[in-house]
Amino acid sequence: MKYNTFLFIVVVISALFILTACSSKTPDNLGMRDGHFAPCPESPNCVYSEAPDDDHKIAPIAAHGSEDKVMVDLSNAIESMYGGKVIEMKGPYLYAQFTSRVMRFVDDLECYYDKEKGLIQVRSASRIGYSDLGANRKRVEELRTVFAKTQ
Numbered sequence: 001m002k003y004n005t006f007l008f009i010v011v012v013i014s015a016l017f018i019l020t021a022c023s024s025k026t027p028d029n030l031g032m033r034d035g036h037f038a039p040c041p042e043s044p045n046c047v048y049s050e051a052p053d054d055d056h057k058i059a060p061i062a063a064h065g066s067e068d069k070v071m072v073d074l075s076n077a078i079e080s081m082y083g084g085k086v087i088e089m090k091g092p093y094l095y096a097q098f099t100s101r102v103m104r105f106v107d108d109l110e111c112y113y114d115k116e117k118g119l120i121q122v123r124s125a126s127r128i129g130y131s132d133l134g135a136n137r138k139r140v141e142e143l144r145t146v147f148a149k150t151q
Contacts, residue, residue: 024106024127030095037110037123045132046125047140058137061120061144063113064151067092070113073150074120077143078109098124098139105129107136109143120147 029038040046040056049060063070071089078084078096088095092113097106109124122143124136 027108027125027127030108030110032093032112037112037121040123040125043130045129045136046123047136048123048125049119049121058122058140059144061111061122061140061147062118062151063120063147064118067113067115070115070120074111074113074147077146077150080146081139081142084109100135107132107139109139 027038031037036050037048040048040051044055046056047058048056049058051057063074065073071092071094074094075086075089078086078094081098082101083099084096085099086094086096092115094111094113096109096111098109099106105126105128107124107126109122112121113119114121122140124140126132126136
């Protein structure tokens with residue numbers, strides 16, 4: 001009897017997590033404002049290459065070449081990564097979503113190619129929860145590695 005109760009609780013909690021993940025909305029703070037992405041929240045589930053604090057700071061991605069080539073290469077790199085889907089690519093700006101394997105959580109990735117500096121500014125953030133156990137940081141580092149192979 002205890003096993004059935006435990007199993008029931010696990011199933012209910014899992015279902016709630018999945019429903020929450022599936023129902024998370026696209027953030028309303030996407031895009032560039034005054035040449036920058038929105039700052040990260042205080043929670044440790046976001047990384048941003050222009051963040052002022054070490055907890056959220058991550059290095060931008062080095063890039064060189066024409067805007068068209070860099071953005072296509074960046075898009076291809078994202079699409080080659082598990083769960084990556086490019087939603088919008090407009091000029092030097094790219095917005096993608098990543099869906100996690102098990103719980104189907106959606107994270108948002110934004111990139112902006114600054115050709116003059118030879119850098120891609122990045123911001124990757126979870127939509128829900130407090131901690132992402134480093135998932136966004138790992139994702140950006142994986143993107144850096146995959147993209148570097150195209151340069």
